[in-house]
Structures are given as structure tokens and as C-alpha cells.
């Protein structure tokens with residue numbers, strides 16, 4: 001079963017949107033297999049966003065993601081990587097459709113509420129960066 005890494009960013013946590021966001025993925029039919037409220041260290045932020053190292057906004061990105069608690073999650077289900085990206089909406093909220101998370105709750109690209117892995121490779125890398133295997137649960141599929 002496919003897994004992805006999703007994270008409610010500091011702006012989403014501060015605006016009390018964790019429940020709303022979790023509900024959307026639960027309602028869709030996905031299962032959360034890991035979740036924790038945490039502060040991201042400078043080192044973890046640099047690793048997580050390593051691919052953006054050369055971008056002019058990298059410093060701002062690291063400052064923002066370390067500015068307050070995030071809610072890091074692992075979700076499981078069919079096509080969850082690409083479908084979660086659809087549910088999140090375009091990275092820039094100026095382009096994200098109403099009905100998507102960013103379309104409904106965000107205005108600026110730097111404070112866009114949620115992060116989600118963009119490929120199976122990123123999902124695997126990001127899950128391993130944030131979670132130990134023993135922090136992830138399995139469900140009895142017969143329920």
C-alpha cells in the first residue's frame with residue numbers, strides 16, 4: 001500500500017487547522033499510520049528542504065518551518081501520494097482551486113499550510129527523515 005509524508009506547517013498549526021486537515025484525508029478514505037506534533041530543528045529543516053538549497057527563498061523557508069510546531073504525518077492508501085497533492089492544491093495559493101486545502105485556507109506561497117511529498121522517492125526519503133519504523137502503526141484490514 002502506498003504511503004506519503006504530509007505536514008501541517010506552523011501557520012496551519014497556529015490557525016488550529018490540524019483537525020480540519022486530518023478530517024479531509026480521513027473522509028477521503030485514507031488512514032493515518034503516524035503522526036506527531038513537533039518542533040523542527042535547523043538541521044532537519046535543511047535536510048528536508050535540501051533540494052531547494054540554491055533557491056533565493058531557502059533561508060526564509062528554513063526560518064518559517066522552524067518558527068513553531070508542525071504536525072508531521074504518514075498517510076496510507078491507494079494513490080495517496082498524487083491524490084493528497086490534488087487535495088492540497090497548487091503550491092502557490094494564488095493558483096490553488098477552491099475546495100483544495102490551500103485554495104480554501106492560504107493566500108501566500110511561503111505560508112501555504114501544508115507540505116506533501118511529490119513522488120514515491122520523496123515520500124520514502126521524507127518518511128524516513130521524520131519517523132522511525134516503530135512510530136508507524138499497522139491496522140487490522142478486516143475491520
Ligand code: CMP
Nearest residue numbers: 057060061091109110111112114115116
Ligand atoms: P512545500 O511543498 O513545503 O515545498 C517547498 C516550499 O517552498 C513550498 O511548499 C512553498 O511554501 C515554498 N516556496 C515556494 N516558492 C516560494 C517563494 N517564491 N517564496 C517563499 N517560499 C516559497
